[in-house]
Amino acid sequence: MSSRVRLVLACVATLAVIAPLGWFWQASLLPEEYSVMDMGYVDFGGGPRPGGLADGVAGHAGMHAGGTSIAGLVADPDRRPDVRVDLRAEKGTFKLASGREVDGYTLNGQSPGPVIRAEEGDLVEVRLENVSVPDGVTLHWHGVDVPNAMDGVAGVTQEAVRRGESFTYRFLADRVGTYWYHSHQLSHEQVQQGLLGGLVVSPREGVPADVDVPALVHLYDGARTINGQEGDVPVRALPGQTVRVRVVNTDNGPMPVWVTGSSYRLRAIDGTDVHQPAPVTGEAVLVTAGGRADLEIVMPQDGSGARVEAGGAALVLGGAKHTESPAPTEFVDPLSYGSPRPAGFDPAESTRSFEYVIGRRPGFLDGRPGLWWTVNGHMFPDVPMFTVAQGDVVRMRIENESGDVHPMHLHGHHALVLSRDGVEATGSPWWVDSLDVQDGESYEVAFVADNPGVWMDHCHNLPHAAEGLVAHFMYAGYHTPYSIGGNGGNRPE
Amino acid sequence: MKSVYRVLAFIIALGVAFQAAVMVFAIAGLGIWVDEGNSFDKAAVEALFDGELSFTGSVGMMLHGMNGMMVMPALALILLIVSFFAKVPGGVKWATAVLLAVVVQIALGIFGHSNAYFGLLHGVNALILFGLAVTAGMRVRRLDTAPARSASAPEREMV
Numbered sequence: 001m002s003s004r005v006r007l008v009l010a011c012v013a014t015l016a017v018i019a020p021l022g023w024f025w026q027a028s029l030l031p032e033e034y035s036v037m038d039m040g041y042v043d044f045g046g047g048p049r050p051g052g053l054a055d056g057v058a059g060h061a062g063m064h065a066g067g068t069s070i071a072g073l074v075a076d077p078d079r080r081p082d083v084r085v086d087l088r089a090e091k092g093t094f095k096l097a098s099g100r101e102v103d104g105y106t107l108n109g110q111s112p113g114p115v116i117r118a119e120e121g122d123l124v125e126v127r128l129e130n131v132s133v134p135d136g137v138t139l140h141w142h143g144v145d146v147p148n149a150m151d152g153v154a155g156v157t158q159e160a161v162r163r164g165e166s167f168t169y170r171f172l173a174d175r176v177g178t179y180w181y182h183s184h185q186l187s188h189e190q191v192q193q194g195l196l197g198g199l200v201v202s203p204r205e206g207v208p209a210d211v212d213v214p215a216l217v218h219l220y221d222g223a224r225t226i227n228g229q230e231g232d233v234p235v236r237a238l239p240g241q242t243v244r245v246r247v248v249n250t251d252n253g254p255m256p257v258w259v260t261g262s263s264y265r266l267r268a269i270d271g272t273d274v275h276q277p278a279p280v281t282g283e284a285v286l287v288t289a290g291g292r293a294d295l296e297i298v299m300p301q302d303g304s305g306a307r308v309e310a311g312g313a314a315l316v317l318g319g320a321k322h323t324e325s326p327a328p329t330e331f332v333d334p335l336s337y338g339s340p341r342p343a344g345f346d347p348a349e350s351t352r353s354f355e356y357v358i359g360r361r362p363g364f365l366d367g368r369p370g371l372w373w374t375v376n377g378h379m380f381p382d383v384p385m386f387t388v389a390q391g392d393v394v395r396m397r398i399e400n401e402s403g404d405v406h407p408m409h410l411h412g413h414h415a416l417v418l419s420r421d422g423v424e425a426t427g428s429p430w431w432v433d434s435l436d437v438q439d440g441e442s443y444e445v446a447f448v449a450d451n452p453g454v455w456m457d458h459c460h461n462l463p464h465a466a467e468g469l470v471a472h473f474m475y476a477g478y479h480t481p482y483s484i485g486g487n488g489g490n491r492p493e
Numbered sequence: 494m495k496s497v498y499r500v501l502a503f504i505i506a507l508g509v510a511f512q513a514a515v516m517v518f519a520i521a522g523l524g525i526w527v528d529e530g531n532s533f534d535k536a537a538v539e540a541l542f543d544g545e546l547s548f549t550g551s552v553g554m555m556l557h558g559m560n561g562m563m564v565m566p567a568l569a570l571i572l573l574i575v576s577f578f579a580k581v582p583g584g585v586k587w588a589t590a591v592l593l594a595v596v597v598q599i600a601l602g603i604f605g606h607s608n609a610y611f612g613l614l615h616g617v618n619a620l621i622l623f624g625l626a627v628t629a630g631m632r633v634r635r636l637d638t639a640p641a642r643s644a645s646a647p648e649r650e651m652v
Binding site for chain 1: 526531532534535536537538539540541542543545546547548562563566570573574577578599603604606607
């Protein structure tokens, strides 16, 4: 073989290696600015094309054409707020209650931000001011089914609030329960570094407990904290008193919570009360990332107190002298915990049925090579746009075959868990906004599409969301005027 | 080109050693960090990979992932491309073997997240990859000491 032929062959072989890679790389690049409504492909969940969409309109282009802007989906503008809070977001170094110095973000000079308390039916108004967060900031009301324009997702439901700007959130606290708020601009960084706080909605007649403690669990620089305090956090409680501990998992992984020195009841999951919860001993509650669990502990009469263990930190109730007990290997299974009661709608009358199958494969994400998440076999941004009409009863099967656990978070709605791996739910209705789907598991959930807008449905392991595990739910006849990237610099993940 | 091939092959072998070193660095550091009273769970794992948690050695986890997922496959690809041009006897064959071993290594690393037994094979395959990379590099030296074989051998390898 002549050296020239050889050289040509070598060049051809090189091209054969490089060309496909280059093609995949190029094809993965995202535009500078895009609307989430242009992402991926429309999925009607086997239901009819909703009335808001003209027949014969192919794909997304038609969705922009008409419909109502989600910007108008707000709480009653004429009603005076019952609860008013000002939150000033800043970037900088701050001290945790424990004295540890952390580089990150604060709200009103502290992290976690102040706990916002409201009563059922209150109109809550929160004015967010960005004092010094360079990348912009928003607040998402995790678990509260707010009107779409108040959902706080940069580039989807609003523009990120730039330095010197402010944004006012208004929503009706119409459901009792434990919630939290956090930034949904660059959330994988801003939430981890402290832009978050608790939100508690109490019944009008008061919380049925003598002591009511939010327990916002967060990892700062690798240190587990409860309400910003490390290690053992004391809580006053007298023998015989009932203590309600509102655990909020603000981190990116499932967290076991258990009690030393007493039995407990799991009173609520993700803000919804459990019906007739039985006392639990020797089992832990696995709190989903982003999820909440309300534990009720009746303080032992002998004054020995109790400890609530949460990932290395603990609440020490009533001066308990116990040492930390080892983590139980058994977990409360909400699928069969509590006793059944009517859920308020019939999942069997579903009008749409979606699949949300999570996988993983190598490829390029916006030009970056790596191993990326897939939804129904497609990599971001080519993911399904789940499309519903108002009033639909929606079923969704969430399956995880990706090799990692995913805490799936649906914005703006609560979903009822119907079954796991084919085993039907038999306990108290299990309503979630954040659902842990372990590798190899498959859940079926259902919900009523009663809150119009464009909603995220994503993994609340926030780095995973930044790696493309994000899809959206949209109501036919609505569109978002906001976009990701561009001059607004909106980057929700 | 031959020396490029040789140097690249040895860099890949060094890369394997680097991978082993930073992993043990990280695991040793993790053990000490837990001994100091910290708790290691899923949230800590995520914080670690996101660079939000640090202890002596923690950088090893990130380096292992980045080097293994990006640098090593890139080096193996470049070695293969160089092999097309460098007239190293058996050069293409060995570069292909190195690339395949890298692909298998990444796959085993990934599968290890679902099933720990793949981690055992990940460790063994690292040594295979190391051996292949060293062998590929040594081909060039052999070529220098055995000039009689150099004229025809590479052409056969090409086809």
